[in-house]
Amino acid sequence: MARVFVSTVIGATPDKVWARLRDFNGLPTWHPAIRESQIENGEPADKVGCIRDFYLQNGDRIREQLLGLSDYDMFCTYSILESPMPLENYVSTFRLTPITDGERTFMEWSAEFDCAPEEEAGLVEGIGTNVFQGGFDSLKRHFGG
Amino acid sequence: MVKIVRSTIIDAPTDQVWEVLRDFNGHDSWHPAVAESAIERGNSSDKVGCVRRFTLQDGSELREQLLTMSDLEQCFSYCLLDTPVPLFNYVAHVRLIPVTDGNRTFWSWECTFTTRKGEDAEMEKLVSEQIYDAGFEAVRAHMERAA
Numbered sequence: 001m002a003r004v005f006v007s008t009v010i011g012a013t014p015d016k017v018w019a020r021l022r023d024f025n026g027l028p029t030w031h032p033a034i035r036e037s038q039i040e041n042g043e044p045a046d047k048v049g050c051i052r053d054f055y056l057q058n059g060d061r062i063r064e065q066l067l068g069l070s071d072y073d074m075f076c077t078y079s080i081l082e083s084p085m086p087l088e089n090y091v092s093t094f095r096l097t098p099i100t101d102g103e104r105t106f107m108e109w110s111a112e113f114d115c116a117p118e119e120e121a122g123l124v125e126g127i128g129t130n131v132f133q134g135g136f137d138s139l140k141r142h143f144g145g
Numbered sequence: 146m147v148k149i150v151r152s153t154i155i156d157a158p159t160d161q162v163w164e165v166l167r168d169f170n171g172h173d174s175w176h177p178a179v180a181e182s183a184i185e186r187g188n189s190s191d192k193v194g195c196v197r198r199f200t201l202q203d204g205s206e207l208r209e210q211l212l213t214m215s216d217l218e219q220c221f222s223y224c225l226l227d228t229p230v231p232l233f234n235y236v237a238h239v240r241l242i243p244v245t246d247g248n249r250t251f252w253s254w255e256c257t258f259t260t261r262k263g264e265d266a267e268m269e270k271l272v273s274e275q276i277y278d279a280g281f282e283a284v285r286a287h288m289e290r291a292a
Contacts, residue, residue, distance in 0.1 A: 008246035009154055097253070101153045101281065106251045108242065136246055 002087075002120045004128045007108040008136040011144030014096040014105045018074045020139070021094070024052055024066050030142065031135045033057055051081065060084050067091065080113075087115040087123055107136065146234075147269050150255040151277040157288050159241045162250045163219045165284060166239060169197055169211050175287040176280050178202060196226065205229035212236070225258075232268060233259045252281065 010017050020030050025045035027034040037054035039045050040063075045052070051065050060083070068077035075095035080087070090113035097106040109132040115123055139145070155162050165175065170190035173182040181200040185208075188195040196210045207229060213222040218240070225235040237256035244251050254277045260268045 005243075006245045007243060007251065009244055009249070009251075097251070098150070098152065099154060099251070100151045101278065104154070106152070106154075106242070106244070133246065 002113055002115055002124055004111045004124050004132065005108070006110075006128050006132045006136070007106065008133075008140065009099065009145060010105045010107055010136075010139050011103070012105060013103045014074055014098050017096055017105045017107065017139065017143060018071070020142070021096070022046065022069065022071065022076065024050065024069070024076070024078070027052070027054055030138055032138050033131065033134055068093075085123060085126075086119050087113040089114045107139070109135070146257055146259055147265050148255070148257045149269060149273045149277070150253065151273055151281070152251065152253040153281040153285075154244065155250040155252055155281075155285060155288065156247075157250060157292075158248050159219055159243045159250045161288065162252065162284065163216075163241055165287060166241070167191065167214065167216070167219075167221065169195065169214070169221070169223070172197075172199070175283045176276075177283055178275060178279065180204075201229070213238075230268065230271065231261045231264055232272070252284075254280070 023045050025037050025039045027037050033056050035055045035057050037052050040051040040053055043050040046069055048066055048069055051063055053063050055061050062080065063082040064078045064080050066078050068075065075093055077091065077093040080090040090111060092111035094107065094109040099106050111127060168190055170182050170184045173179040178201055179199050180202050183198050184190050185196040185198055191214055193211055193214055196208055199207050201207065208226040209223045210226055211221065211223050213220065215221070220238065220240040222236060222238045225232055235256060235258035237254065240253045242251040256272065258268070
C-alpha cells in the first residue's frame with residue numbers, strides 16, 4: 001500500500017476555505033490542473049456516492065466517487081474509479097482544521113493506493129507534488145498562506 | 146461539559162517539537178506556570194500511567210496522570226487527579242502533525258472538563274489562555290533559544 005501525505009497552512013478561516021472546497025464538482029474553480037468537471041446523472045455534488053467526471057489540462061480523464069463529506073468536521077473523502085494512472089484502490093481525504101491563534105487553516109491531504117513497486121515513487125511524487133501541493137499553492141495564492 | 150480546542154503552528158519540524166513535549170516530566174523547563182515537576186514513585190516519565198506532581202508558581206500543587214503516549218502519532222493525553230482550581234473530569238490531548246509545506250508543525254491541544262456552576266467561562270479562560278496559549282508561546286521561545 002502506497003501512501004501520500006502533504007499538509008499546509010492557508011491564510012483564511014476554515015469556513016472560508018471550506019466554502020471553496022466542499023463543491024465536489026468545483027475543482028476547475030480552484031485547482032489549476034483541472035479543466036472541466038461534471039457530476040454524472042445530474043446528481044447534486046454533495047450527494048454522497050455521486051461521481052465526478054473531469055478532465056485535466058493535459059486532456060486526461062478521471063472519474064472519482066464521493067465517499068464521505070462532512071460540513072461539521074470539514075473533510076472530504078473520495079475514490080478513483082477510472083484514471084490513466086497505473087494504480088488501484090485509491091482513496092483520498094482532505095481535511096481542514098482551525099489554527100486558533102490567528103485566522104488560519106491547517107489543511108491535510110492524504111491518499112492510499114496499490115500499485116506496482118516500480119511505479120510507487122513516481123506516483124507518490126506526482127500526486128503529492130503536482131496534484132495536492134499544486135492545489136495548496138493555488139489556495140494560498142487566493143487566500144494568502 | 147466545557148470543551149477547549151487550541152492550536153498553533155511552530156516553525157520547526159515535528160520531531161524537534163515532540164522531543165520537547167514528550168517529556169511528561171519536563172514541562173517545568175518551558176511552561177511559565179510550572180515551577181517544579183516530579184514523577185511519583187520514581188517512575189519513568191514515558192511510562193503510561195505515571196503521575197506527575199507540579200508545583201505551580203504560586204506554590205499550589207496539582208497531580209496529572211499520563212493516559213496515552215505515542216511516538217508514532219506524536220500525541221499524548223493526560224488527566225487531572227488533584228488540582229487547586231475547580232476542574233473536574235479533566236482530560237487533555239496533545240497532538241503534533243507535520244506541515245509538509247515548509248517542514249513546520251501543527252500543534253493541537255484540547256480538553257474537556259466540568260466545573261462548578263457558574264464558573265465555566267472563568268475556567269475556560271484560565272485553561273485556554275494561561276495554560277494552552279501561554280504554553281504555545283513558551284515552547285516557541287524555548288525552541289528559538291535551543292536553535
